[in-house]
Amino acid sequence: MTAPHGRTGRPPLTEARKTEIRREIARAAVDLFVTQGVTSTTGEQIGRAVGLSARTVWRYFPSKESCVTPLFSEGIDTIAAFLREWPPGQSLEEAVGRWLVAAxxxxxxxxxxxxxxxxxxxxxxxxxxxxxxQTYDEAEPAFARALAERAGLPPADLRVTIRAAMFNAALRAAVEHYAWRGDHARGERTSAETELETTLREALAVAAEGID
Structure with a gap:
């Protein structure tokens, strides 16, 4: 039987499924990068790990390194939402504490x-x-929009731009400090969660103090 309107083949993927495929590719890529190195990893190996061809992998990502983008960028929307919902009169440190407990x-x-x-x-x-x-570079405008909305200021306001840059830099510095120390790599997942949360709290507290 001919498909309606002459259409044949598989139905188009939903956006949700495309997002899930990107995550699957990202997780396969990082597993291979960690176990055998980036140089030794090929698009064919990444695709094979999730049951896809290398050609399909390149439809989603322009390079093997960019395959990990979803793992870097996950959470940015949630952080921006946190900034928009940050109650007036509450310190950043208090707000972050409540957010980490709730998230x-x-x-x-x-x-x-x-x-x-x-x-x-x-x-x-x-x-x-x-x-x-690049992930953090692209996140900064989202943070600026969220802070501007909270403060009732235009996103291009210099104060908003600087605050977003400080917040963004504090986040990146905290994650790098946590990752590059390496001690947590041998611990339990729960201790890794706690250590990263503590590092984020400390970094954002310093950012909230501003520059003396």
Missing amino acids: PGIAGGPDRTTVGALVRLTRTEPGLRAVWL
């Missing part, structure tokens, strides 16, 4: 051990470092 894990993102292993690779892999920094 599943931290911002609902991937496993902390996975993040730590991936971020450690950015020290020696320039391609991954570029993807890591």
Whole structure:
């Protein structure tokens, strides 16, 4: 029987399924990067790990290093929402404390051990470092919009721009400090969660103090 309107083949993927495929590719890529190195990993190996062809992998990502983008960027929308909902009159430290208690894990993102292993690779892999920094570069305007909305200021206001930059830098510095120390890599997942939460609290407290 001919399909309606002459259409044949598989139905198009939903956006939710595309997002899930991107996550599957990202997790396969980081597993391979950690176990055998970025240089030794190919698009064919990444695709094979999730039952896809290398050609399909390249439809989703322009390079093997960029395959990990979803693991870097997960949680940015949640953090932006946290900034918008940050109650007036409440200190950043208090707000972050409540957010970390309420959030599943931290911002609902991937496993902390996975993040730590991936971020450690950015020290020696320039391609991954570029993807890591680009993620934070793209996050900053989202943070600025959230802070502007909270303060009733235009997103282009210099005060908003500086606050978003400080918040963004504090987040990145905290995750890198957590990852590059390496001690947590041998611990339990629960202790890794606690250590990263503590580091985030400390970093954002310093950022809230501003520059003396």
